[in-house]
Amino acid sequence: MTFFTVVVRGLIRRPVRTGLTLLGISIGIGAVVTLVGMSWGYEKSIGKQLDVIGIDVVVSNMSGGLMPKVFDDTLQDKVAALPKVADTTTVLMLMLSIEDAPMMMVSGREWGGFTWEKLEVLEGRLPKDDKEFAVVLGKLAAEVLKKKVGDTVQIEADELPVVGIVDGHAVVENGAVILSLSVLQEISSNQGKVNFIDVRVPEGTSEKEVVELCETVNGMFPEGRAKLASEVVGTSQGYRLARAMSWSTSLLAIIVGVLGVMNTMLMTVFERTHEIGILLAVGWKRRRILYMVLCESALLGFLGGVTGVGLGALGLKILEYTPAIRGLLEPDLSPKLLLTSVAIAVVVGVVSGLYPGWRSSRLSPSRALNL
């Protein structure tokens, strides 16, 4: 028999209670994994999109809801004239409810801009010119909307024919409805307005030079923000909100977890007062009893964490295939997230065991034995 046997024996003596506590922790950790996995996934998906298209700097407005506010597209020429700018293109990106899908990315792209370059046509074709009243669908968007080439898609008040299905090589691209900028400006009454200027810098530009470029743009455009592509996601308002929500919900889940484990461990300690008295009488040190209680609660946390990660991974998989979310993001199921979550669960266990452990180690042996 090892000390670990003692710890395990403490847990399996009340299988129902241990099981319920485990269930509680695993639901909590499952929620953490799902929510944080979503927000990390969002970040990763956007980052991948920028990377695939080859965007180095994004200029957008600081404020706005899910998408930044629009601004005049005249800024583009000023940005294009700056040194260390190889190419620029403007985008009007809107989050719209389209038919049955509650939220879809609708991306109006300047005709001829480099944002069209990486779109691989799977079926049909791209729009003929900047005036053609038509859209192409990312392959996920086509699936979500259940549309084929030749169908029409209703955006705001207009019916637009689907002329092509494309693969954009990033989830966010594939989940989008893509059309010519001027057409989207027209149907959404945003004439002359965009909300992103995507910038490419010449090859071999140092990071320092890119940062300087951003500062110059910020000087010209006080209410705007030029960001390195690598920083874009973290500063988007919608993302910040989502991240804050996922962490606060996670915090709540963690607090509930701590209370659950603490309750279980306190009950265990009360119930086992007599046995703890025996352990003290046969010479166990108080430290060892504290350690036993802490190990039990850490083990509870660990097991709950492992099952919770399983639950969370399942939840993320389900969400990934939920029509409402499909194509907006690719949930992040990285080992980092899974390990962090298990670590959080173990910390929850240890923290919740501190008070019960302290109480049990302070019992007077004679009192405990006479119960």
Next chain:
Amino acid sequence: MNEASKGVGSVVYEARGLKKNYDGGQVAALRGVDFDIREGEFVAIVGPSGCGKSTLLQMLGSLDKPSEGSLSYRGRLISDLEDPSDYRSAEIGFIFQSFHLLPTFTVSENVQIPMFETGLSRGEREVRAHELLESVGLAHRLKHFPSELSGGERQRVAIARSLANRPSVLLADEPTGNLDSENAAHVVELLLKLHRELGMTMVLVTHDLGIAALATRTIRMKDGRVVDETTPLTHAS
């Protein structure tokens, strides 16, 4: 003198003016107790119910602290011990009337429990537990749980456990109190054997005068005081 002073060894316990109050002084369980117990003695403590026998034994085992007076073990005040668990672990073995075995551990595991405080490896702990259980005649019940054993068997497991860390003193509080006469006899026989063969110092609380008569000395208590110390005839001869 005669055999009665067989406790020629050094003083193991020395109690002076030992008092214990409970409930903020409302209950005086010990009202000033003095005695010496020497190496190798087998001391029986007898007296009516409520006279403070168990309380005294708890003081000896450092399970509780005296309210007044001094109690020393081999010249050191028990109240001065930095960590009484070291003393309990290394120096004494406890045997209780109601056995106090851990119900969720097997017989062998119960005997191994005290050994966690020693440097023994897992294998050594197991071997030692099996040897001890064999010596109390329970080698065939290693994997059983306490609830599957008779009272006599449980007490023998408790005796094996009390010996786990090779203590020099055994403290037993009515070890036969819950046993029928046959099982009681078996347990007493075991204790006597330990006393005889290992020269262990023993302090045994009992209501059974027949058992007390086997001791090298009897301390008689009443109302929290020692009223008489006798040396049974069997040892005087």
